[in-house]
Amino acid sequence: MNDAHLAMGAGGEFDRLRAIYERLGDSGHALGDDCALLGVQNATLAVSIDLSLEGVHFRREWMSPADIGYRAASAALSDLAAEGGRPAGLLVSLGVPDAGELAPDIMAGVGACAAEVGAKVLGGDLTHSDRIIVDVCVIGTAPRPVRRIGAQAGDGLWVTGSLGGMRLALNAYRSGRRPTDDLARRFARPTPRIAAGQWLAAQGATAMIDISDGLTSDAGHLAAASRLALEVALERVPCWLGAEPLVAVASGEEYELLATMPARFGEKQAQAFAEQQGVALTRIGSCVVGSGVRFTDRGVAVRVPAGYDHFAE
Amino acid sequence: MNDAHLAMGAGGEFDRLRAIYERLGDSGHALGDDCALLGVQNATLAVSIDLSLEGVHFRREWMSPADIGYRAASAALSDLAAEGGRPAGLLVSLGVPDAGELAPDIMAGVGACAAEVGAKVLGGDLTHSDRIIVDVCVIGTAPRPVRRIGAQAGDGLWVTGSLGGMRLALNAYRSGRRPTDDLARRFARPTPRIAAGQWLAAQGATAMIDISDGLTSDAGHLAAASRLALEVALERVPCWLGAEPLVAVASGEEYELLATMPARFGEKQAQAFAEQQGVALTRIGSCVVGSGVRFTDRGVAVRVPAGYDHFAE
Numbered sequence: 001m002n003d004a005h006l007a008m009g010a011g012g013e014f015d016r017l018r019a020i021y022e023r024l025g026d027s028g029h030a031l032g033d034d035c036a037l038l039g040v041q042n043a044t045l046a047v048s049i050d051l052s053l054e055g056v057h058f059r060r061e062w063m064s065p066a067d068i069g070y071r072a073a074s075a076a077l078s079d080l081a082a083e084g085g086r087p088a089g090l091l092v093s094l095g096v097p098d099a100g101e102l103a104p105d106i107m108a109g110v111g112a113c114a115a116e117v118g119a120k121v122l123g124g125d126l127t128h129s130d131r132i133i134v135d136v137c138v139i140g141t142a143p144r145p146v147r148r149i150g151a152q153a154g155d156g157l158w159v160t161g162s163l164g165g166m167r168l169a170l171n172a173y174r175s176g177r178r179p180t181d182d183l184a185r186r187f188a189r190p191t192p193r194i195a196a197g198q199w200l201a202a203q204g205a206t207a208m209i210d211i212s213d214g215l216t217s218d219a220g221h222l223a224a225a226s227r228l229a230l231e232v233a234l235e236r237v238p239c240w241l242g243a244e245p246l247v248a249v250a251s252g253e254e255y256e257l258l259a260t261m262p263a264r265f266g267e268k269q270a271q272a273f274a275e276q277q278g279v280a281l282t283r284i285g286s287c288v289v290g291s292g293v294r295f296t297d298r299g300v301a302v303r304v305p306a307g308y309d310h311f312a313e
Numbered sequence: 314m315n316d317a318h319l320a321m322g323a324g325g326e327f328d329r330l331r332a333i334y335e336r337l338g339d340s341g342h343a344l345g346d347d348c349a350l351l352g353v354q355n356a357t358l359a360v361s362i363d364l365s366l367e368g369v370h371f372r373r374e375w376m377s378p379a380d381i382g383y384r385a386a387s388a389a390l391s392d393l394a395a396e397g398g399r400p401a402g403l404l405v406s407l408g409v410p411d412a413g414e415l416a417p418d419i420m421a422g423v424g425a426c427a428a429e430v431g432a433k434v435l436g437g438d439l440t441h442s443d444r445i446i447v448d449v450c451v452i453g454t455a456p457r458p459v460r461r462i463g464a465q466a467g468d469g470l471w472v473t474g475s476l477g478g479m480r481l482a483l484n485a486y487r488s489g490r491r492p493t494d495d496l497a498r499r500f501a502r503p504t505p506r507i508a509a510g511q512w513l514a515a516q517g518a519t520a521m522i523d524i525s526d527g528l529t530s531d532a533g534h535l536a537a538a539s540r541l542a543l544e545v546a547l548e549r550v551p552c553w554l555g556a557e558p559l560v561a562v563a564s565g566e567e568y569e570l571l572a573t574m575p576a577r578f579g580e581k582q583a584q585a586f587a588e589q590q591g592v593a594l595t596r597i598g599s600c601v602v603g604s605g606v607r608f609t610d611r612g613v614a615v616r617v618p619a620g621y622d623h624f625a626e
Binding site for chain 1: 351424450452
């Protein structure tokens with residue numbers, strides 16, 4: 001096993017990834033970050049891939065084809081955002097059940113999301129498939145990449161936006177209800193935090209990860225990679241309107257950024273972030289010596305639910 | 314529609330791609346080559362993505378999980394070979410039905426194929442899926458990229474290896490027979506023609522494409538992109554042992570290279586290629602003024618079957 005692979009937090013999904021890294025041996029390269037970093041001549045490339053699958057990540061009754069494409073592209077761009085990267089382009093593999101308008105409609109959504117962050121659709125593949133498959137590979141540059149490794153004891157722990165909306169929307173869809181317009185839009189068209197990630201990188205972020213598995217799990221990955229402990233104050237976690245904190249910390253596919261910032265970074269800087277990015281930045285905890293993630297609620301230790309595991313469903 | 318997109322040959326699949334390019338509008342970038350080319354600082358990146366799907370591209374009864382991974386990686390690397398590119402790494406999205414050994418076994422095959430051409434597995438995504446999905450994105454550099462556009466009237470038309478083995482293997486599997494060991498190996502572990510593509514690029518190849526849709530279709534794409542006609546002598550097409558020429562020219566997923574070479578490139582150079590690459594290089598025709606692909610059999614015009622269309626099955 002390549003020693004350069006990053007440590008990950010607990011959970012069955014991550015045991016499965018560890019088994020893959022082990023089998024790859026020397027043919028694997030520094031696995032386990034949001035993006036792979038690749039030096040090409042004088043540039044540092046940051047690349048990532050993200051698979052969205054009908055019946056697992058979405059259902060057709062929930063979203064328009066264009067929304068399906070937009071959300072899949074945003075999910076992939078979120079990994080680049082977490083590296084502080086700048087997108088160059090996307091490659092998209094598409095599987096669709098019929099030869100009609102579905103593929104062009106999905107790709108129109110991918111293109112709309114790409115355009116929002118100044119990226120281009122560079123190419124792709126198209127295949128017949130019973131269920132819709134949208135796999136998006138994002139290629140960007142990261143002149144100052146921020147990895148999961150690098151957080152220092154004493155750093156503050158910050159999160160963009162508010163959490164829990166994705167789970168609320170999912171709960172509504174799964175129980176056959178239509179979520180509010182705000183929630184439906186949050187679910188279908190999450191804003192890629194590309195500009196936010198670059199801002200945090202420029203301000204000296206020491207480590208960063210995007211919230212795709214849920215805050216609990218992703219904080220665990222960051223702590224494991226950086227070989228320290230994270231303390232999170234549950235009452236400080238910014239929650240989507242109507243979401244309990246225990247829901248917010250377990251909600252996956254949020255595509256917000258979790259960043260560790262040096263101690264000098266404070267509320268004044270967070271205010272500047274909010275003004276420039278149009279989204280909140282909230283301090284929810286700290287980095288300390290140790291391992292794992294500890295949650296407290298107004299000073300009292302609490303247990304929180306882990307994220308969502310597709311294979312365990 | 315972006316004028317920089319390449320023209321493609323005839324066929325329902327390519328009408329579908331044209332519909333996608335149209336919907337992408339300005340968010341699409343120079344679509345339609347084997348690889349997308351991307352200038353990053355002083356480097357020219359060549360990137361491509363290739364989706365392999367259980368039930369469409371392979372069945373589990375036909376191949377081991379490691380073979381499934383190897384073949385999917387080779388398919389993606391073939392696009393880079395056709396650009397004359399040098400691989401840097403692969404990203405792999407994987408969908409598997411269970412959390413057992415399947416994913417590590419498939420990735421071991423991907424890793425083995427990557428190792429054969431000096432590439433690394435950089436990262437990926439893992440999702441639950443009823444059917445196996447292996448989507449491979451290849452990232453490389455192409456200091457002297459060879460595109461589908463660029464062939465000149467008077468150039469010779471050359472093909473690596475021999476064609477038709479893939480269709481013979483497929484026919485055997487589909488009728489419940491076990492192909493010969495040679496054919497089974499050809500089907501499961503096609504050699505990525507990376508070194509061959511670089512050799513042809515260095516020798517001045519004016520245009521190149523890999524044979525994934527079948528010689529008939531891929532020659533049509535090259536002719537359309539280069540805005541000229543191709544004349545192919547059917548009796549010169551190198552056929553896999555037991556494959557008729559009419560089978561060989563329609564056989565898809567061959568992953569051999571079809572290249573146009575300047576007139577000065579002749580049998581002596583082809584002999585040098587064969588000695589260095591361990592595979593044949595055969596002249597099968599010429600580039601002439603006009604459009605489309607014309608086949609002759611010992612001087613007599615013949616009609617040949619088109620390639621395979623997943624959606625038309």
